[in-house]
Amino acid sequence: MTARKIIIDTDPGQDDAVAILLALASPEEVEVLGITAVAGNVPLPLTAKNARIVCELAGKPDTKVFAGCDAPLSRKLVTAEHVHGKTGLDGPVLPDPTMPLQDAHAVDFIIDTLRSEAPGTVTLCPLGPLTNIATAIRKAPDIVARIQEIVLMGGAYFEVGNITPAAEFNIYVDPEAADIVFKSGAPLTVMPLDVTHKALTTRPRIEAFRALGTEPGRMVAEWTDFFERFDMEKYGSQGAPLHDPCVIAYLIRPDLFSGRHINVMIETAGDFTLGMTVADWWRVTGRAPNAMFMGDVDADGFFALLTDRIGRL
Ligand code: BDR
Ligand code: CA
Numbered sequence: 456m457t458a459r460k461i462i463i464d465t466d467p468g469q470d471d472a473v474a475i476l477l478a479l480a481s482p483e484e485v486e487v488l489g490i491t492a493v494a495g496n497v498p499l500p501l502t503a504k505n506a507r508i509v510c511e512l513a514g515k516p517d518t519k520v521f522a523g524c525d526a527p528l529s530r531k532l533v534t535a536e537h538v539h540g541k542t543g544l545d546g547p548v549l550p551d552p553t554m555p556l557q558d559a560h561a562v563d564f565i566i567d568t569l570r571s572e573a574p575g576t577v578t579l580c581p582l583g584p585l586t587n588i589a590t591a592i593r594k595a596p597d598i599v600a601r602i603q604e605i606v607l608m609g610g611a612y613f614e615v616g617n618i619t620p621a622a623e624f625n626i627y628v629d630p631e632a633a634d635i636v637f638k639s640g641a642p643l644t645v646m647p648l649d650v651t652h653k654a655l656t657t658r659p660r661i662e663a664f665r666a667l668g669t670e671p672g673r674m675v676a677e678w679t680d681f682f683e684r685f686d687m688e689k690y691g692s693q694g695a696p697l698h699d700p701c702v703i704a705y706l707i708r709p710d711l712f713s714g715r716h717i718n719v720m721i722e723t724a725g726d727f728t729l730g731m732t733v734a735d736w737w738r739v740t741g742r743a744p745n746a747m748f749m750g751d752v753d754a755d756g757f758f759a760l761l762t763d764r765i766g767r768l
Contacts, residue, residue: 466495523561610732
């Protein structure tokens with residue numbers, strides 16, 4: 456099996472960080488061509504810095520990291536320090552990165568990569584608001600036909616919302632960008648809250664990371680310890696959802712996930728429902744399917760994979 460070429464578009468965030476570690480620990484399945492940072496959980500300077508901190512933690516300082524858009528297409532940035540802390544990676548103290556940011560803009564890197572690699576061989580993995588991806592599509596519509604697949608974390612149907620009663624954070628922050636991506640015609644696979652709220656960090660799962668006895672294992676345990684307190688208070692659940700690693704896990708073990716190929720539209724105008732992913736799960740509209748919308752995950756299999764791979768770093 457040849458490794459699948461991917462670009463991770465991200466706003467780290469502790470769960471983004473775990474997703475990046477999972478990808479960098481899995482070179483047999485995924486080749487990370489670059490990491491593109493976007494404003495989201497925290498402002499762009501911090502997400503661009505955090506992405507590099509994580510690459511260094513993984514022992515992969517040669518990974519190319521690019522800074523992208525610092526604000527949504529047409530709205531003020533909404534951030535999530537209440538979940539991720541002031542730095543976006545609150546929890547353990549980590550050294551500032553020494554590896555450089557690349558000079559090119561993230562959007563140009565996405566466009567240039569899709570144009571220079573063979574058509575249908577590059578997968579985009581957005582883990583934050585879709586601003587960079589939508590900007591690339593708007594600037595260079597020819598890239599859409601060259602995308603192998605977009606596998607993203609965002610949206611919800613049964614779980615409805617986490618940042619508003621109707622919307623999930625990544626889609627809510629830049630609904631116009633999400634609208635462009637969902638209407639683009641590119642093959643789309645979506646990991647919504649319906650999946651990620653089943654991928655919960657329990658005490659034994661966190662302790663399994665710590666028991667690896669490695670620096671990445673300890674960091675993952677400390678990050679999850681940090682953001683768990685917020686989710687446990689909010690949902691009354693036994694742990695916190697590990698959202699973004701679901702995207703990378705899907706590339707490695709698609710059999711862990713199941714869903715439906717359905718139509719998904721983005722609400723860009725609702726007074727109370729801005730950013731909602733209107734998913735035609737029950738196929739009642741007759742609108743053409745545009746996304747593989749996941750609904751379930753084998754959570755034990757997911758955490759076993761994650762622990763095994765983090766242990767390889
Ligand atoms: C998403 O929002 C962010 O806070 C997380 O990193 C994840 O990408 C979950 O709604
Ligand atoms: Ca994220």
